[in-house]
Amino acid sequence: xxxxxxxxxxxxxxxxxxxxxxxxxxxxxxxxxxxxxxxxxxxxxxxxxxxxxxxxxxxxxxxxxxxxxxxxxxxxxxxxxxxxxxxxxxxxxxxxxxxxxxxxxxxxxxxxxxxxxxxxxxxxxxxxxxxxxxxxxxxxxxxxxxxxxxxxxxxxxxxxxxxxxxxxxxxxxxxxxxxxxxxxxxxxxxxxxxxxxxxxxxxxxxxxx
Numbered sequence: 001x002x003x004x005x006x007x008x009x010x011x012x013x014x015x016x017x018x019x020x021x022x023x024x025x026x027x028x029x030x031x032x033x034x035x036x037x038x039x040x041x042x043x044x045x046x047x048x049x050x051x052x053x054x055x056x057x058x059x060x061x062x063x064x065x066x067x068x069x070x071x072x073x074x075x076x077x078x079x080x081x082x083x084x085x086x087x088x089x090x091x092x093x094x095x096x097x098x099x100x101x102x103x104x105x106x107x108x109x110x111x112x113x114x115x116x117x118x119x120x121x122x123x124x125x126x127x128x129x130x131x132x133x134x135x136x137x138x139x140x141x142x143x144x145x146x147x148x149x150x151x152x153x154x155x156x157x158x159x160x161x162x163x164x165x166x167x168x169x170x171x172x173x174x175x176x177x178x179x180x181x182x183x184x185x186x187x188x189x190x191x192x193x194x195x196x197x198x199x200x201x202x203x204x205x206x207x208x209x
Contacts, residue, residue, distance in 0.1 A: 108200040159203040173206040182206035
């Protein structure tokens with residue numbers, strides 16, 4: 001519109017036209033602001049989820065590492081405990097055997113000190129005598145002495161007529177006798193004694209052939 005024509009339009013009409021010109025809607029501006037806020041919130045939520053997932057993964061990895069370390073330490077402690085128990089059991093058995101062996105040795109040594117008395121009583125009984133009271137007294141002493149040895153687990157073993165055994169007998173004499181068997185014991189000079197299966201004194205014998 002030219003300036004001339006414009007000038008010809010009354011001012012009232014110009015104001016009316018200006019008022020009727022379209023203006024931007026506040027609702028549209030609010031919508032744009034709302035959309036931008038939602039986008040920011042969505043981005044923030046995605047970021048938080050991403051970092052939260054990473055934190056959970058890190059925490060899970062740490063727990064697995066701690067669990068593996070605990071299991072390893074538990075296995076080591078269990079192995080140590082089993083070794084300790086085995087060592088203690090071996091020590092207990094060894095101590096028991098040593099104690100039993102010591103007790104056996106003490107009994108053996110003590111009995112050996114008294115065996116000469118047994119020999120004297122046995123020789124006294126082999127001697128002929130007309131004094132029956134004396135003989136009976138010696139027999140009673142011998143019976144009591146033998147019972148005391150048996151309570152200690154000490155017993156004499158027979159050798160006369162047996163085959164010579166170097167694990168039981170000590171041959172101090174040898175004789176040729178066709179009526180006797182080979183290595184047959186024909187005379188016992190001193191009886192042998194055992195403590196259980198252990199020989200504490202060898203029998204002193206005479207062997208034929």
